[in-house]
Amino acid sequence: MSTNRNYDPHRKWQPRTPPKSGEAVRTSAMIASLAAEGYETVSAPFGHALVAEAKRNDKIVGLTADLAKYTDLHIFAEAFPERFYQMGMAEQVMFSAAAGLAREGFLPFATTYAVFASRRAYDFIAMAIAEENLPVKIVCALPGLTTGYGPSHQATEDLAIFRGLPNLTIIDPCDAIDVAEAVPAMAAHDGPVYMRLLRGKVPSVIHKHCPDYKFEIGKAKLLRDGTDALVISSGFMTMRALDAAVEMEKDGLSIGVLHCPTIKPLDTATILSEAGKGGRLVVTAENHTRVGGLGEAVAGTLLVNGVTPTFRMIGLPDQFLDAGALPSLHERYGISTAAMIRQIRGWL
Amino acid sequence: MTSQIQATDLSNMSLARRAWEIRRKAVRMGEVQGQGYVGQALGVADVLAVSYFHAMTYRREDPEWEGRDRFLLSIGHYAIALYAALIEAGILPEQELETYGTDDSRLPMSGMAAYTPGMEITGGSLGQGLGIGVGMALGLKAKKNPAFVYNLMSDGELGEGSTWEAAMSAAHHKLDNLICIIDFNDQQADGKSTEMLCAEPLAAKWSAFGWHTQRVDGNDMAALVAAFDAARAVTDAKPRAIICDTLMCKGVPFLEAREMAHFVRVEADEWQKALAVLDANRPE
Secondary structure (H helix, E strand, C coil): CCCCCCCCCCCCCCCCCCCCCCCCCCECCCCCCCCCCCCEEEECHHHHHHHHHHHHCCCEEEEECCCCCCCCCHHHHHHCHHHEEECCCCHHHHHHHHHHHHHCCCEEEEEEEHHHHHHHCHHHHHHHHHCCCCCCEEEEECECCCCCCCCCCCECCHHHHHHCCCCCEEECCCCHHHHHHHHHHHHHCCCCEEEEECCCEEEECHHHHCCCCCCCCCCCEEEECCCCEEEEECCCHHHHHHHHHHHHHCCCCCEEEEECCEEECCCHHHHHHHHCCCCCEEEEEEEEECCCCHHHHHHHHHHHCCCCCCEEEEEECCCCCCCCCHHHHHHHCCCCHHHHHHHHHHHC | CCCCEEHHHCCCCCHHHHHHHHHHHHHHHHHHHCCCCHHHHHHHHHHHHHHHHHHCEECCCCCCCCCCCEEEECCHHHHHHHHHHHHHCCCCCHHHHHHCCECCCCCCCCCCCCCCCCCCCCCCCCCCHHHHHHHHHHHHHHCCCCCCEEEEEECHHHHCHHHHHHHHHHHHCCCCCEEEEEEECCCECCECHHHHCCCCCHHHHHHHCCCEEEEEECCCHHHHHHHHHHHHHCCCCCCEEEEEECCCCCCCHHHHCCCCCCCCCCCCCHHHHHHHHHHCCCCC
């Protein structure tokens, strides 16, 4: 009997040939550039936005479970050391303690990786925070497929896990502008929020395509109109959709992009209005498994309301994903810009 | 001939030399990627040398042999160190270290059971190895299999509540076939473990949880050998903990002196320098 139940004969026991000398290797250490070339980046937009908000609101406190440096919360910790709580590698007590701080009138922002919040600390978030509708802001790095490290760190199903939780607002920002503008919006929102974090040097994309764009909780925004297809996207897949639309325009295809950074509550009015215009393919695009994320949320909304365009979903497959270089994995699993273009062309 | 290898029978190569070989292979893997958890690997090399070349029983040609001692790498990011030990033990071919962390390699950055012969579990979501070890130790007892389960964990994992659930469970079930090795290098992602969430007094905690507990210098080969021998030999109906105080980057002084970090920075030209330092200090 094999002790390894996910035994994969195509991988395990098949020795790999080392790369030839001089051959370009792609490794999981590669930091993925989420955006195409030509976009500016902003350093640690979450950390700097939180510091700015904390100067206005002295109730804001920060907590982390040994990942301040990896969630950009170190910026806040340096600015407000007396309002920062290092909880150690203990996600469950961190969220319970965040609930306790909220009960005492504070506004806690608690950070870790998306896998640890959604998988490990779920019951603590559910009962101590969401059931009590406490204003705890859960901010988590490495959402979806944003690391090549393997399933232990790839939160490919965090939206599916959290969508079922009553009271919880869920935000999947696209870029540095979204992240920065989401911080004051989260602070102003009287209830628990989960935000998927893009950390480090984060590209600024939407304003280049749509200078008037502004993030608002609960609002989907049409970034560009199109007659052949409408992509409804969240997170960095909106970057991909914008780049794909520009590329496909060269071939005479007109692709619209509806950015939907709030996964819950979903902006059903805008989605129904745009998807109901008819005559164009509707495609959802998400950095998440196709199970239980934006795609199924939109599909359910459309069907319940009797709006039935030709509908397709771009997202990650229902499987534990490989380790490897992020650009390779985005291509392999169909969420690179090139893969998005191939899929939409195939459906048109 | 099929060999039920008592690791001590493998060769007359000294444990110090085995540890050196593990360190050297880990540095070579780090060079492939230009980065890696090499600080942890250098620190834990002596512990792995004693595990694989003194304490454990296994078959190099059959890593899933039913009679083997199980070695669980709860700390998935230490895979670079375990791959080095598995290569040194003859379970993995040496040339494969050049694929470390590359696309489709069997040696991903974080240890996963489906990828690598000899990798018992998928670690990396920290705080899970010991609980799995409890179940495997229960299972071995139910099968009347005399093998030991070794779980290698880090000091950072002491922060997870699941560690202490598992510790209590192991003692409750009198799992004298479970040996938990804690690599205490006092370093985790945000800084020194004792400053993030202090677990001291650590030996007293494990003892209070019902474990046979030893705390040793994890870079002192003689002390490690004595501790592993004692952990296997004692007859108390208790699980056994060996807390190993280790030094990150041990064996490469210019890295030891560097400001410590979870992810020790090594510049492109320093990999060869590190190998040169090791080569100048090769034990017999």
